[in-house]
Amino acid sequence: MTHAEFVAAYQAGRAKVSIDRDAAKRFVAGRGLLPLLLLPVLGISVAIALIGHFIVGAIVFALAIGLRYLVRSSAQGFVLQRALQDERFYLEAVAARVLRVEEEVQPLQGA
Numbered sequence: 001m002t003h004a005e006f007v008a009a010y011q012a013g014r015a016k017v018s019i020d021r022d023a024a025k026r027f028v029a030g031r032g033l034l035p036l037l038l039l040p041v042l043g044i045s046v047a048i049a050l051i052g053h054f055i056v057g058a059i060v061f062a063l064a065i066g067l068r069y070l071v072r073s074s075a076q077g078f079v080l081q082r083a084l085q086d087e088r089f090y091l092e093a094v095a096a097r098v099l100r101v102e103e104e105v106q107p108l109q110g111a
Helices: 003-012 021-031 034-050 054-073 075-085 087-095
Strands: 015-019 099-103
Touching (some): 003 015, 003 087, 021 034, 075 099
Antiparallel strands (some): 015 099
16 A cells, blocks of 8 residues: 555545554664663763762653653554655555554445
8 A cells, every 4th residue: 555545545534554562662762763862861860870969860860761651652653643744654664564554445335
């Protein structure tokens, strides 16, 4: 199914979309370079704590972990919204088997 067909079917309510929750978490985290962002921030929080500012270090650490949780918990909705807007993202999500689309067949009227 092409991106244009996917968007049209979704907007018309003819498409059944399923998103693998665990795969979406990994896909979004990997595409957003989340580990490359979090590792330095976690290191900085430990360094801050080691120089004597324990509360500030703990706050920075907690914010980094909170960001990770937020990104991972909203991954399914993000994948769907981004797939509706961006053709390349849609194709990558389908290829990675994160997003599966089935077009529902409408029964014939009057048969």
